[in-house]
Amino acid sequence: MVRVPCCDKLNLKRGLWTAEEDAKILAYVSKHGTSNWTSAPKKAGLRRCGKSCRLRWTSYLRPDLKHHNFTPQEEELIIRLHAAIGSRWAIIAQQLPGRTDNDVKNYWNTKLRKKLSEMGIDPVTHKPFSQILADYGNIGGLPRSTNRIGSLNRDLKTSPYMKPEQHSNSAQELFRGIDVVMSTPTMLLPETEPSIDKFMNGNVHQLNTNPSLNLLAQLQAMQLVTEASHCTSNEPIQPHFNTQAYLPSSSSSSSSSAFIWQDFLLEDAFLPSEPREHENVAEFALNQNAFQTQNGTSKEEMNKEKSEYQYDRFEAMHCLTENDDVEASSSTENTFIETLFHQEDKILFDFLNLLDEPLYD
DNA sequence: AAAACCCACAACCGCGATCGG
DNA sequence: GCCGATCGCGGTTGTGGGTTT
Structure with a gap:
């Protein structure tokens, strides 16, 4: 049972992704798919952790993602689902095609929570x-x-x-x-x-x-x-x-x-x-x-x-x-x-x- | 003009679950 | 069955741009 670690913590680049790095990820995915992220950095020629590559793909580069603002309908659905199941962002995101859990979470934390508070509604208990x-x-x-x-x-x-x-x-x-x-x-x-x-x-x-x-x-x-x-x-x-x-x-x-x-x-x-x-x-x-x-x-x-x-x-x-x-x-x-x-x-x-x-x- | 502050979003971290040698 | 690797998730932090002072 010998497996290489998913990433070598040393000598890895962190922080925001460049367009060049994004292009490498896209090229990697088109060639190898998304099944194995451990080998992705090496094969793609990136000094990033495999986990970081996966996150970049799933939360930003995936072609099915929407990058425009949330619609009122989406906003409403998030609020309703949050009231029903709490901060299960992954589940909520599944109900919103093209949105990731991170999108929904950020939108909630930055916009909706404040909006509800201003309405006099506790965003935690609704x-x-x-x-x-x-x-x-x-x-x-x-x-x-x-x-x-x-x-x-x-x-x-x-x-x-x-x-x-x-x-x-x-x-x-x-x-x-x-x-x-x-x-x-x-x-x-x-x-x-x-x-x-x-x-x-x-x-x-x-x-x-x-x-x-x-x-x-x-x-x-x-x-x-x-x-x-x-x-x-x-x-x-x-x-x-x-x-x-x-x-x-x-x-x-x-x-x-x-x-x-x-x-x-x-x-x-x-x-x-x-x-x-x-x-x-x-x-x-x-x-x-x-x-x-x-x-x-x-x-x-x-x-x-x-x-x-x-x-x-x-x-x-x-x-x-x-x-x-x-x-x-x-x-x-x-x-x-x-x-x-x-x-x-x-x-x-x-x-x-x-x-x-x-x-x- | 520049420092301070605010905001939105991207990215990271840590943990539990699952996989597989 | 064990245990390390990997995945997926939710919380938190970092970063950059915009606004205010």
């Missing part, structure tokens, strides 16, 4: 700052008992899509999430709140026609099916993505700027247990998008779809709490993982009670 402040203000006034607290605790701890930037381990972050979930099932904000819909500024319908929305539609579908399945079974709550917050509420984006803040809490992204059911719902979600964009579709039909969907969501939310009751009452049937979660919930609950108690009598 919630209005006013809401976050309100959440902080409510920390000391948490209700003593709730059957959603455990669910959230589990969500926060187990989400594979939870990144440190989105949910730090600090108590403040944890409490913020708890407070949101313990609010009413469908908390709607007043029209005066900063709204991502307003930020989107009418691009929603264009976005719905964009094939790049496939991932979003799938995420939405996964959420739908997991919610629906809870209403018909006593199975433990399956996690789901929360993409609905940025998806237009069916027919109208401007008339309804209301948020459902639970949707911003990133939860587990396990696949639904029933693939066929999942597919059907995914198909529905895709059809839903197409449905909205068809000419001649009556507003009544669209509103009917909307109200039915919202009713389903409302029922699903109630199922969450009901299932938590069931879960708590049949702890002997819980899995090992669930038992662990219950123990963690109890610790957290005790801790919250301690906070409620005065430090000095």
Whole structure:
């Protein structure tokens, strides 16, 4: 087992690439392809690390890359996907043909984050700052008992899509999430709140026609099916993505700027247990998008779809709490993982009670 | 005119996952 | 199965150009 190192750290050129170096990379790729970057510097006659050559090719020289500015549609898609899956730049970039993860990341860091902040929206949680402040203000006034607290605790701890930037381990972050979930099932904000819909500024319908929305539609579908399945079974709550917050509420984006803040809490992204059911719902979600964009579709039909969907969501939310009751009452049937979660919930609950108690009598 | 500052983007770094001898 | 090489990803830093003072 003798392999040469990918690069010799000594005597290698670093920094910006010259046109001559780019030409060498292009010549190398046209001759040898992109399968082996270790030998690329030597064969191409470059004093660069193979890794650096690969990066230069994948992030800049690839012929399929776009080099013009991001369009409003792309911008919107990035925001929605970031809200759904966090800073998974590679995945987000896959939904944007011609863009690299580095492009998307840089664009987010330099433009979109600032833009959202200026709109009064926290780019990390995708919630209005006013809401976050309100959440902080409510920390000391948490209700003593709730059957959603455990669910959230589990969500926060187990989400594979939870990144440190989105949910730090600090108590403040944890409490913020708890407070949101313990609010009413469908908390709607007043029209005066900063709204991502307003930020989107009418691009929603264009976005719905964009094939790049496939991932979003799938995420939405996964959420739908997991919610629906809870209403018909006593199975433990399956996690789901929360993409609905940025998806237009069916027919109208401007008339309804209301948020459902639970949707911003990133939860587990396990696949639904029933693939066929999942597919059907995914198909529905895709059809839903197409449905909205068809000419001649009556507003009544669209509103009917909307109200039915919202009713389903409302029922699903109630199922969450009901299932938590069931879960708590049949702890002997819980899995090992669930038992662990219950123990963690109890610790957290005790801790919250301690906070409620005065430090000095 | 020049220094200081800001901004956007390219490039690098480090780490985990995967590959393969 | 082990372990080093390689790949891919996300976070961070460096660089150059533009703007402000």
